[in-house]
Amino acid sequence: MSKMIFVNLPVMDLDASITFYKSIGFENNPQFTDDTAACMVWSEAINVMLLTHAKWRTFTNRPIPPATSSEVMLALSCDSREAVDAMNEAAAANGGTADINPAQELGFMYNRNLADPDGHVWEAMWMDLAAMPSSGSTS
Template identity: 60%
Template structure:
């Protein structure tokens, strides 16, 4: 069975958040978009639902966390190269985001940066060398030790 992932995020300004995600490469799915929510598609199986605070509150009895002062989720997108990681961050900043709220990660075989969207949600972008990915976490741990 093929599975899809839907990440649901509360946002203060739906238009601004949609612009931010489009800058990162997401495409709007109009069948599930209105003035309270937008469905943003990253791939055939990964979607981000951005919801106004009022709409989001209809799905949970808990208060909406302030992503600028606490961490609720880290979202990580993959990239095809180190240069593409940097390009994602630049486009996110141009669309109203803040670059590198988390420290850059450079382990040689893995490179990652982050950008916070206008609501403070942190979007990580990561590239990993294909050979290192096949080796798993040990390749990253070994390289991190060698770089220290």
């Protein structure tokens, strides 16, 4: 089996969260989806498990942070600047919040941050490694 990552996120409204994640480009894997959890697939290696609060509490007794806090920012690579913009627009139109931080434009890299309906922070980013400035000599 190849290495994969499963990001587990507690969500208040599972159906609304599934709709949101589909709108920003994820696909649902019904094999790991029921009325308490949904597996949303970004790529062959990246999956997001959306867990109802009740399901989440079967994994840990640590408190669920409020939607206004931020523990991590998860970055998703996009194919173009336009795809970054489209993800942010889809987030805003489907229960999330676009541009929770200022957009970052570095020429070779462009990103915008969004939050899902539960406040989980995502960074939609595009990068052109060929245009990346060199870091100087390595002696």
